[in-house]
Amino acid sequence: MIPIAVSLRDMKLRTKFLLSFVLIILILVLTITTVIYKVSVNTIKTNTSNYSRFLNEQIGINLEKRTSEIEDLAFEEFRISNLGQALTQESDDNSEHVLQSREIANYLSDLLYSREFIVQAAFIEPNGVPHKIGRTFDSNLIERGLDEVDLEKVKQKRGKALWVPGSRGTLLMFKSLYELTTGVYVGTVILGVESKQIESIYTEINRLTSSGILILNEDNQLINSGGIVPELSAFFLDNRFNLNSDSATESFRWNKSDYLYTVLATSSDKWKIVQIISVAELTRGTSVIKYWTIHITIIALIAAFLLAAFLSKSITGNVRLLLQSMTSFTMDFSHKVIVPKTRDEVGLLAEKFNLLTEKISELVHTVYKEKLLKQKAEYRTLQFEYKALQAQINPHFLYNTLESIYGLAKLKGEEQIGELIYLLGSLLRESIGKKGDIIPLREELDFIRKYLNIHQIIYEDKIEVRYELGETWMDCSVPKFILQPIVENAIKHGIEEKPGKGTIQIACRSEGETLLLEVTDNGIGMDEAMIDKVMNPGNYPDLPVKDKHTRVGIVSVHKRIGILYGGDYGLSVRSLPGEYTTIQIRLPIMWGAEPDEKESHRN
Template sequence: MRRLFHSVTQFYRNLRIKLKLFIMLFSIMIGCIMLTYGVLQYAYSIYDRQIYERSSQVLNLTANSIENELRGIENTSFNIATDPTIQSKLNALRADPSEMNYERHKIRDDMILRLVQFAGSEKYVATADIMDLSGNIISAGREAVWTEEYKRGIWNEANEGEGGLRWMLSMQGDPYLVATRLIRSYNSNLRLDLETLGVLVVRIRMNEIVHDIAAGSELASGELLISTDKGLIFSGTDSVVGSQRDYLHTPLTHDYEVRNENGHKIFVSQMISGYTGWIYSSIIPFDTIFERISWMKNLLIAVFSASMFVIILVAFRVAQGITGPIEELIGRMKQVQKGDFSTEGIADLTVGNNLNKDEIGQLHRTFRIMIQQIDELIHENYAKQLTIKETQFKALQAQINPHFLYNTLESINWEAKMGGQVQISRMVESLGFLLRNSISQKESIVTLGQELDIIRHYLTIQQTRFEERLVFTQDVPPHFYSCPIPKLTLQPLVENAIHHALEPMVNPCHITIRAWEELDHLVVTVEDNGPGMVPEMLERVRRGEVQSKGNGIGLSNIRERIVLAFGEHYGLEIQSEPQRGTRILVHIPLERDDLHV
């Protein structure tokens, strides 16, 4: 961890000042935005929780109001079951259950009239039905489809209540909530014999109850479900049985939850009735109840995103405003490094960027004054330096000027040709070529191709002398022939290889010239397989402490001419190992024709 921190710190230190300023400003602003966003999110979470709790409170109030209505209906059902008229009529039907006559029809009509009176007093009661002991239905209101299975279910549910009201699921397709209870005889000869006389079945308009009570609350935009562990009692859909909210038959783990249903978020709050044991569940689309909150959150994200963009621009402009003049000054310094000492543009930088009074402006003025002084010194000493350089170059080149006469060589060449001595003629021609190039001082810089021609003529003479003991190989791509090189740079190196490698050897000596491109310059090598040099001798040669044999050109002379011609970045490199030969690397500029296409 410590190493990672050190690496990050080191990386930050090596960044440009502009990036450092940008990162610092950006980090500060991002920190402020994140803090603000966190505080707002915390405030929104508190607000969301208050909305959740309010929704739960609304559900509780709604459930209590619904159950108050249901208590009223329960009282009505009790009044029906204990009504003396109903009791007497059912007792009469029980006494003669099979006889069908006018009296029996009269009893049924009287019971229907009494049921209508009770049902009419209750707003939400759709029908009030009585099933006698024979299974006959006496109905006040719209008659339902009474199947034998449904009748048995009614009897079983009523028996489980033992005289109390029982709420039960309705038949398939029946939109009403069903409440049932046994009708027992309680006043026969002033005794409570509690004999069963029939079953009261009350159908309730649950949709109207919920609609009237939930109107104006958050539940009006959602859905209310009432369920038990046996199934769904009420749903906002047309049929209480056709709802898909079966997972709400059991209580939630919390009073409210946010769930995903069919790709949409829903808010579910829940409470369990202490009166009926029913589970009341409120289902509200999340987007409905939190539409404004979601809109505010989206707006907040959009504002923060726009702020991020503006912050990036501001941080970049601030950093650029501070580091821009410094970068411009660095650019001018690089031009000076390349040899451009003109002061054009430096004064404009100072005025154009209003840097006359701050520290960067002082840097510009000081740099401009320094460049002006350097430029004056260069102009004053330029001619003198050129004269000195030319004198040094000619003095170095004068060391290799031979003093042979062309006329004498021509005479020897003609005598050899007339005598049929072709080999002597070829040697004389090569020697003449070498002398012309040595004596001519018109061009101190030649091409690599011209230098290789000099070596070829030189080796023509030497191969005549050493024959098969001298093996020469050249591996220089033709596209490097146009590269510049000081005259007589490679020929002295080949001559040194002959003196120090070939002459002491008995076996054939291989001398090879190669060339390749390396980075932005050209490397030309002259190497041999001679005896090489021990490390002490190699170090002395590199320091220039070893003089060349005879009147030959030393390595220091070649190195100085390369430096004078092309600068300190170019020169010679010497590599050698005992019994493994010597290699001289010449570093010169890379200026070939295909680079200018």
């Protein structure tokens, strides 16, 4: 399937149009013809079903009438004879038995020769003695019927006839007889009737409808199967389809063929008429529809192919011109203006391509000029990088110089100067060093300790530093240089401006998942207006330059934390004029992670 899909995808547009038109017409024609064919077949089946039920009703009426005539004939001949009186007289005289036998013989003879379709007649006395007469030499015809029928069952029907299948194309009718005045059972009459007498009812129907008829008695025994092969009849009865007697048309499948059948029970429930119709025979006339379907499909495909060829050529004409122009343009950026043959979408696309190529040509020249400017800018950048490389010599030179001064101070016994030089060199290395932006809190505090040690040496006993730190948080990750601007602000704007000894306290604790760093000084303090100037220096353009230097550093720390971790984190200020100032830093508790790995902290 994949190679076929690739082939279809890579086909030319004209071929795709041809295949699309042909496929659409083919689907449309096949859909319409299939629907018409299915509707026609279903209509035929429905009409046939209705007609079949009507025919079954007519067959049932005629069958009831014809069999009732035979049953009435047996009773009428009995009524006009003296058989009833003869059989009810009790006598041991042989002459009386002879008289009874003669009456039975006369009764059977009258029945046998009253109708041509009666081939045998028999009478069974109450004591079981049989009497029979017939037109054929098959003496076993009645005996086979007696072997299959229980005479007691016939007697219990109280005069209603029982029909059973016979042999050699005959049907057997069993009917019990009773003396008219006393109602005493006198015997059972049996008539062998030619099957043709029943078959003639539906022979013409079978010919006209191409169907078969099954006649079943009240015990669902097959009486006659006109027009149906024995195997099909046996399959039908073995699957007990005949038990469906609601007159609805059903279907079944036999020998790879479909059949419809209708079962109708007569009003007296004595007969069941089953009509079986082959669906193949029923829809044989629909071959005309198939013939026209094939021919219409072929004609439609030819017409669709010719129309598709014309339309595809018309549509793809402008596309070919456009493709040729694109090919030429990609080779040397030279473009010849396309004159479209039509004003359809492809023609408009060709016009837009003309405009596009003009813009591209202008852009090529512009890019060429920009490329020259870029080369000049790259040259300047290389010069700046060279100068920056030269500038990198200065920090190393400063480190070495400070270390030399530190060594000379130690040699001359200037311990305080040496310590000051050492601390300054360490601060310089850490501030210019290539460490990351996120460092452990331990390193940040080491830097602040060195920074405060320098100030303690400079101010001697004027500054006292206290630390309230928990070892638990020393490995937490914090942004680099967040404490130095705050400590510097506490010294310059708090302690320097207040006489007496100043105290700076640095504390660390946690609240839930938040790390709190606090820098507290006992300087001059601030009121609300001053706190607003510290946190929002941009709102006060007239602020002295001295104040801006350190306080902008505090704002920078606050904004930096907000960018890294979100608006829930940053700086807050508490102060009481003349008493103290506390700047609190709120940070998320993180362990060795860069801030971009903790995006969940951001708003």
